[in-house]
Amino acid sequence: MADFFEHTLHFPVWLAYLVAALIHCVLIIHVVAVGALIFIWMERKISGRIQDRLGPTRVGGAFGWLQTLADGIKLIAKEDITPGDADVMLFKIAPYVSFAASFCAYIALPFSDGWVAQHLNSAVFFVLAVLGLEVFGVILAGYASGSKWSLFGAMREAAQVVSYEVPLGMCVVVPVFVCGTMNLVTIGNMQSGLFTNWLIFNDPFTFAIFWVYFTCAVASVNRAPFDLAEAESELVAGFHTEYSGLRWSFFFMAEYGSMFLVSGLAAILFFGGWNGPFPIAEPLATTLVNVVTLGNAESWGGLSTYLANLMGCVNFLLKGFVGVTVMMWIRWTLPRLRIDQVMTTCLKYCVPLAAVCFLGAMFWQLNGMPTGNDLMGFQRGLQTEGWVETADREATAVTPAGSADLSADGESLVPVAADRSDGDHLSGLAENGGAG
Amino acid sequence: MIFAAMDWHAFFFWMFALLTCGFALAVLFSNNVVHMAFYLILSLGASAGLFFLAGAEFVGAMQLMIYVGGTLVLVIFGVMLTAQSRFVSMETRSGEWVVALGVGGSLLFMLMITAFNVEDWRSPNPRQGEVTVAETQVVSQIGLGFAGVRVDKLDQPDGQLRGGMSGYLLPFVIVSIHLLVVLIGAAYMARTKRRKDVSGGRS
Numbered sequence: 001m002a003d004f005f006e007h008t009l010h011f012p013v014w015l016a017y018l019v020a021a022l023i024h025c026v027l028i029i030h031v032v033a034v035g036a037l038i039f040i041w042m043e044r045k046i047s048g049r050i051q052d053r054l055g056p057t058r059v060g061g062a063f064g065w066l067q068t069l070a071d072g073i074k075l076i077a078k079e080d081i082t083p084g085d086a087d088v089m090l091f092k093i094a095p096y097v098s099f100a101a102s103f104c105a106y107i108a109l110p111f112s113d114g115w116v117a118q119h120l121n122s123a124v125f126f127v128l129a130v131l132g133l134e135v136f137g138v139i140l141a142g143y144a145s146g147s148k149w150s151l152f153g154a155m156r157e158a159a160q161v162v163s164y165e166v167p168l169g170m171c172v173v174v175p176v177f178v179c180g181t182m183n184l185v186t187i188g189n190m191q192s193g194l195f196t197n198w199l200i201f202n203d204p205f206t207f208a209i210f211w212v213y214f215t216c217a218v219a220s221v222n223r224a225p226f227d228l229a230e231a232e233s234e235l236v237a238g239f240h241t242e243y244s245g246l247r248w249s250f251f252f253m254a255e256y257g258s259m260f261l262v263s264g265l266a267a268i269l270f271f272g273g274w275n276g277p278f279p280i281a282e283p284l285a286t287t288l289v290n291v292v293t294l295g296n297a298e299s300w301g302g303l304s305t306y307l308a309n310l311m312g313c314v315n316f317l318l319k320g321f322v323g324v325t326v327m328m329w330i331r332w333t334l335p336r337l338r339i340d341q342v343m344t345t346c347l348k349y350c351v352p353l354a355a356v357c358f359l360g361a362m363f364w365q366l367n368g369m370p371t372g373n374d375l376m377g378f379q380r381g382l383q384t385e386g387w388v389e390t391a392d393r394e395a396t397a398v399t400p401a402g403s404a405d406l407s408a409d410g411e412s413l414v415p416v417a418a419d420r421s422d423g424d425h426l427s428g429l430a431e432n433g434g435a436g
Numbered sequence: 437m438i439f440a441a442m443d444w445h446a447f448f449f450w451m452f453a454l455l456t457c458g459f460a461l462a463v464l465f466s467n468n469v470v471h472m473a474f475y476l477i478l479s480l481g482a483s484a485g486l487f488f489l490a491g492a493e494f495v496g497a498m499q500l501m502i503y504v505g506g507t508l509v510l511v512i513f514g515v516m517l518t519a520q521s522r523f524v525s526m527e528t529r530s531g532e533w534v535v536a537l538g539v540g541g542s543l544l545f546m547l548m549i550t551a552f553n554v555e556d557w558r559s560p561n562p563r564q565g566e567v568t569v570a571e572t573q574v575v576s577q578i579g580l581g582f583a584g585v586r587v588d589k590l591d592q593p594d595g596q597l598r599g600g601m602s603g604y605l606l607p608f609v610i611v612s613i614h615l616l617v618v619l620i621g622a623a624y625m626a627r628t629k630r631r632k633d634v635s636g637g638r639s
Contacts, residue, residue, distance in 0.1 A: 125494070125501070133500065139512060181576075
């Protein structure tokens with residue numbers, strides 16, 4: 001994007017990068033903040049329906065869709081209370097830590113083919129690493145509040161998140177080794193085509209491990225039935241007992257942000273990301289542009305690609321929304337577990353299940369067993385990273401039998417992702433951010 | 437404009453470097469255990485920013501995962517074990533300052549000497565700003581290196597070096613087994629101790 005501003009609109013370099021960075025930031029903040037607005041409204045309506053109530057009905061018309069906004073105004077108007085026993089600095093900073101961690105992980109999450117703020121080659125790893133930091137804000141909040149309820153809540157959350165990171169990591173590794181890359185854009189593009197190409201239908205083990213992933217994801221974002229950290233029946237409100245007003249709402253923006261994040265990650269890793277169940281986005285966009293421009297679509301350049309990406313983005317958001325909705329459905333259906341049951345679920349069920357599925361998926365890959373796509377008679381889109389082929393060649397070359405004719409040079413081993421990303425989004429970090 | 441004249445790479449480098457050093461100093465001069473751990477996490481996070489700035493995104497994510505996440509566990513235990521008010525504040529005696537300055541200072545001195553001895557680091561890198569995206573995608577190479585194949589050594593004339601003798605498979609396996617032993621040991625130490633002499637009671 002920075003290149004676009006620099007070369008097409010002839011901005012100076014610093015302005016181009018600044019504007020590109022600002023656009024990315026504003027878009028991601030809107031996903032988190034507006035997402036939270038919608039999700040809180042959805043939560044109210046869904047919980048209402050599940051409990052045979054109506055939910056909010058008055059604010060802003062028939063469906064009460066302005067209820068969250070009214071609540072937001074109320075929260076802003078509330079007094080910001082700091083308890084007397086609190087560690088003031090940490091107490092004040094904790095909500096921002098939580099929110100920043102949740103927000104930061106969005107940097108590496110692609111919303112469509114190449115639509116990602118920072119195109120990281122190890123995006124899966126980055127998202128997991130940053131997501132694990134969200135608990136830090138909760139622990140700080142629990143400690144700094146100077147209240148035993150808060151401290152108990154924070155300790156529970158810490159124990160829970162640290163243990164659930166183990167099976168979560170094992171679950172995420174499975175799609176990574178099926179695809180052979182940690183690049184989320186490449187993983188998404190590899191699942192293009194019919195829905196049988198989605199990784200969840202790759203083999204029985206990936207199908208099984210998705211459910212383990214989802215359980216662990218619900219636990220790691222601290223949602224019911226794993227919301228021990230804020231168990232109202234025992235701990236008043238857990239780690240956010242002492243918080244009020246806007247600081248309190250920051251925790252909830254972080255929670256809803258992470259909910260969408262893990263759902264989006266699930267959508268990319270298991271459900272084809274921005275690829276719909278049927279590969280119609282690209283032809284549809286081309287046809288549309290053809291019809292609108294009276295047949296000369298070529299002169300409109302990347303418009304059809306852009307439209308296809310836009311449809312992909314809608315697709316992705318829809319999948320994320322479905323994931324969040326299922327989390328709400330679970331929350332209002334299942335009762336809260338006890339803390340020992342939470343630990344048992346993790347260590348005695350999730351970890352062994354994830355390990356078995358991991359081994360199973362590995363053997364499935366190793367033996368070249370049929371994938372869901374093969375059974376339907378379709379081919380997986382050839383979207384491998386460049387290094388896979390070169391590495392195969394090199395591996396045969398370095399074995400003693402083939403070591404005589406080593407022709408490949410080291411340069412060809414620089415992995416070149418064969419996806420369609422154009423490098424626009426790699427603006428800030430790898431390259432010099434300025435005039436240089 | 438002043439913005440156009442600035443070297444933004446250098447700007448962000450100095451920003452992250454100052455954050456790292458500033459929070460590291462804050463760790464030293466703080467008396468509260470939890471504050472110290474908080475500053476330590478910020479300092480380590482800022483050094484992760486330095487890695488990202490250098491294009492080493494995998495190492496940066498690794499820094500976040502291992503060091504920042506690991507310090508997080510440290511905070512958890514720090515809070516758990518020392519949440520009583522008399523342990524939260526740590527006063528450092530002057531003798532400890534002397535020892536710490538001696539040890540830390542000599543380590544810093546050694547590192548500085550080593551760093552300034554590297555010829556390539558003395559002058560500014562002429563290829564600064566020309567680092568392409570493909571060059572940052574080294575994760576696969578790191579992975580292959582751990583699996584025993586050093587892709588950067590494949591053009592070596594020496595067959596043994598090329599054939600995996602220079603890979604990191606053995607250290608990798610040793611570290612993995614070491615970690616496994618540590619995990620089993622930790623689980624053994626932390627298990628519920630059942631007392632045998634209690635008859636009929638719950639353990």
